[in-house]
Amino acid sequence: MSASRPIDAAFFDDLFGAYERSPAIRALMRSALDERLPVEVEPYSFVTMNALEAIAQQLRLSTDALLVDLACGRGGPGMWITRATGARLIGVDFSAVAVTQARARIAAFRLQDRAEFRIGELHATGLTDAQADALLCVDSVQFAGDPRLVAQEAARVLRPGGSLVFTGWEPRETGDHRLPECFVNLDFGGLLRTAGFDEVAVTHRPDLQRRQQAVFRRALATDPGRDRAMTQLRAEAVRMLPLMPLLRRVHITAVRARR
Ligand SMILES: C[S@@+](CC[C@H](N)C(=O)[O-])C[C@H]1O[C@@H](n2cnc3c(N)ncnc32)[C@H](O)[C@@H]1O
Known part of the structure; x- marks a missing residue:
């Protein structure tokens, strides 16, 4: 969610390299998040099966x-969503390591010819x-x-009438400077309305927040040994667990304005 060193592509290249070498962290995340997650999903985030099923519906994807x-x-x-809906997929990320790993995983989802991954920026x-x-x-x-x-x-990039889903965190109190700067004034509803979205809905997901806290607690109870991915997750847990009560886990849906 946040870190003390610069959060650039090299930071994530390093994290994804360590994650791929650590079956232990993938098993910990799945068991603490949701045993129903198919093993191949391996999210680098805090989603559950229930959340993925809801998102797949909210994206209103047709074949x-x-x-x-x-x-x-x-x-x-x-x-997972692409396979469940019969859609096609373009994934974009600024980490070349993540993009390489995603490409290598297309076959595990049987999405050859339906999924591609490219290097690019959020903006x-x-x-x-x-x-x-x-x-x-x-x-x-x-x-x-x-x-x-x-x-x-x-x-x-969305066509008029196209659906959007974001997941993330907002401050419980806007302007709370105890939080990392990136969360202090984060207001998904305002951002999306200003950018030209209609039907914006921000839903609080305390269930997902509890799952995230469970991941952090499990990491802190685990001896990392020489596992760098586990060491990194434990560092994030130390930093973020005390801040979780100041944040609200949110799930945002919106539709690109037709006008
Ligand atoms: C918490 S991970 C989530 C990954 C994925 N969405 C998932 O659920 O497994 C955050 C992702 O954001 C990517 N990222 C961070 N800043 C970015 C930027 N400026 N442009 C593109 N990708 C970025 C990272 O490389 C990383 O893959």
Whole structure:
């Protein structure tokens, strides 16, 4: 969610490299998040099966519609939804390691010819105007230097009437400077309305927040040994667990304005 060193592509390259070498962290995340998650999903985020099923419905994807997964990481959540709906997928992430891992995982979802992954930025995807029928961004908007630019990019690449789902965290109290800067004034509803979205709905998900806290507690109870991914997760848990009561886990849906 946040870290003390610069959160750039090299930071995530390092995290994803360590994650792939650690079966222990993948098992811990799945068992603490949700045993119902198919093993191949391997989210690098805090989603459950119930959340994925809800998102798949909210994206209103029909067969062959194009889903864009912004900041897709290793691609699991977007590929699960693509497989479940019969859609097509373009995943975009600035970590070359994540994109390489996502490409290598396409076959595990049997999405050859339906999924592709590209290097790009949250605010500059390289996609063309109105290319996407639906757009997803799981637990990543807070990494953008300016989240307004992410909302504008989402509005640009989504066709009018296309659906958007973001997941993330908002401050319980706007302007709470005990939080990392990226959360202090984060207001998804305001961002999306200003960028040209209608039907914006922000739902609180305390159930998902409890799952996230369970992941952090499980990590802290685990001896990391020489596992770097586990060491990194434990460091995040130390930093973020005390801040969780100041944050609200949110799930946002919106529709690109038709006018
Ligand atoms: C918490 S992970 C979520 C990954 C994925 N959505 C998932 O659920 O497994 C955050 C992702 O955001 C990506 N990211 C962070 N800042 C970015 C930026 N400015 N442009 C593109 N991707 C970015 C990271 O590389 C990482 O894959």
